[in-house]
Amino acid sequence: MQLAGLFAQVLNGLQYGLLLFLISSGLTLIFGVMRVINLAHGSLFMIGAYLAYALAGITGSLWLALPAAVAGGALFGAALEYTLFRRFREREHLDQVLLTFALILLFEEARSALVDNQFHSVAIPAMLDFSVRVTADFAYSAYRIAVLGICLGVAALMFIGVERTRVGSAIRAAAENAEMVDLLGIDARRLHTLVFAVGTALAMLAGALAAPLQSVYPGMGDGFLIISFVVVVIGGLGSIAGAFWAALLIGLIDTLGQAYVPQAAGTAIYVLMAAVLLFRPAGLFAKG
Template sequence: MSLPSFLAQSLNGLQYGLLLFLISSGLTLIFGVLGVINLAHGSLYMVGAYVAFVVARATGSLWLALPVAVLSGIVLGSLLERFLFRFFYKREHLDQVLLTFALILLFEEGRSLSVGNDFYSVPIPQALNFSIPIVEGFSYAAYRFVVIGVCLALAAALFLWIERSKMGAIIRAAAEKPEMVDALGIDPRRVHLTVFAVGTALALTAGALNAPLSSVYPNMGDNLLIISFVVVVIGGLGSVTGAFWSALLIGMIDTMGKAYAPAVAGLAIYVLMAGVLLWRPSGLFGQRA
């Protein structure tokens, strides 16, 4: 294990972990506040990546892709909540599973109809297509630093919003004691719509940010969906802080494992999750029930 390769893997782990946070924070909020198990969350990530691809192909640059992904996330999330999910809050979890599974299929077919089934790479913007030297014999891609920076900025904004704004306080309350929020006369519909739209926008943003690194291809959100559920469970359902630390932990373990112990890398995070669930079912950061 040489120092440059260790540094590179650490940074990769950090970047992957932050990306996982963008996806799983939306998942944990939607689960915590709306009580919905959204299997289609991975598809939303996929939609974001394809939005970036389409924008980059049409305009020739990636700069516009991020704002477009955020906006389309808000619009898509609002539409999904208003016309579909709203009618499923009172249904059983298994019905939600069925609904969101159908959505996965429809998103995949929509992608296939509009863009096709080919594997596409998304070019890194010219201005960022260089490497930054870190130590002797090791330099790191500038675009990856940008991804890390944007993710950190978004995480900070999300925390500020949840901890400091009035809507954030309502969301925290709704995740903990929904009856109280109802009792206080707050219109839950606006809260639900906001949470779903923000969660969706975060997933699309993650997809768009990662598109130049991962390329875009069918079913690309599949694997991330399960990993994100692992993050959410380890962090504690509904806890954004928990999702942050557990996303970093999982990102690091997964990246390091693949680099240095490939035979057990796949196993490791599931062993961790089973261990956490059996030892402390409410997650590492969740409140004890």
Template sequence: MSLALFIEQLLNGVQFGLMLFLMAAGLTLVFGVMGLINLAHGSLYMIGAFICAGVAAATGNFWIGLAAGVAAAAAAGAIIEVTVIRRLYARDHLDQVLATFALILILSEGTSMLFGPFPLYLSRPDSLAGTVHLGFGFNYSLYRLALIGFGVAVAIGLWMLITRTQLGVRIRAGESDREMIAALGVNIKALYTVVFALGAALAGLAGALVGSIQSVQVGMGEPVLILAFVVIVIGGIGSIKGALVGALLVGVIDTMGRFLLPRLFDLLFEAGRATDIGAAIASMLIYMLMAAVLLLRPKGLFPAHG
């Protein structure tokens, strides 16, 4: 194992973590402000990826596709919020889980009706093809590096939005006392729609960006959704900072676990199956992390409400 490989895996972990952050930020905002558990968040990720792939294929330009994907996810989020989600805020978590589970079925099957059963391919933009030299004879994929840049930029942008703008003030106020800000004359319904659409746009952005390093297919959102839930539970539900820390933890631990554990098991045990066992345990690692965090800090690392 060379140092270059190690650094490459570490960067992959950071990149994965930042993409998870885009997903988790929306989930945690929606939960923090509206108290809603949204399983259909992964479907918005899928919509972003499909629209991006479709538009990029039609126009031949990745960036137009990306913009279209984000816009489509935001629009889908706003429509879903107004038609369905709005009726769920006052319900218990069980109803929310079920209704958004139903939305997953509808959106997944709907997508497969529209785009057919086969995966789409989204190629990365030409300007970001190839690798970049990072010194010490080490090359890294330019596109993945750009994803890291994107992730950091969005994290900063989101932080600015929450702390520095009028909308951010309202979002934070909505988190602490929704009746009060409604009484102060803020249109709480519109605020909820905006927050939901913002979360949807972030999910769509993640889907469109990741779409070109994976295949774009129905059901692609579900594994990511579950990881995003792990992230926000670790970070503390409702906390953007928690989502960032949790996402990086999950991204790096998952990637490094898959990379290192099989090798470690190979060294420790002689049996031929050691690598497989290492790989199997590596895939469970983040769930163990989540269980451990919940046991030590039942409200996550950065509890949002006291």
């Protein structure tokens, strides 16, 4: 029975970690390629969650929300990059911080005007609203298993996309040396729009997936933003693989901590981050 509880917590931790990966991989890609700090990344997560809430309310099902979050996120991200972030690539960090802080405030205000300031739960799709009996005394939510599967699928697509395709190699090259990419005849600006669109789509997909698990509420992106930063610091900036392992690590530590040592759980990941900064400042999973 104890073991079953532990097993459930480990699965929860992995699933939370994979959601974190969807958010932080976008963050790390956007910074790696564009050198832009996006504090509004957590708000994009929130927008995805509210999109799921709204669409689930209209259509009665979450299924439409997932492709809508991906497509809408890609369009929204491309629009944001085209209108605003493009101008801030060469600006100081301070300007980028303030620009994205302003976006947070405007997104929150829009959320408050369009929906309201209450908590809302989002129903788990009826098709998955059951538990899978794993052993005689242990069952696990089918929706959580589906989230695990979807996130792993997206992670695999990300790896293939970045490591195995021509566009992926251009993205990796741009992260190394943007001017060189220009010289090679690849339009870096289109690459930036693409990366920002993908990052936004991932964050909004994560929000839509998370909506039934933790309900939607004002400022829900803030906590995820901070944790994603910790993931990026621990994983090493610009590294998809680093973000993946760090996200799983943080997800497990946070979830198991909340379950077994709640007093220390809030600070555990920050202690880990401090240790990483002390011993491996370039990130736990950085090469060399």
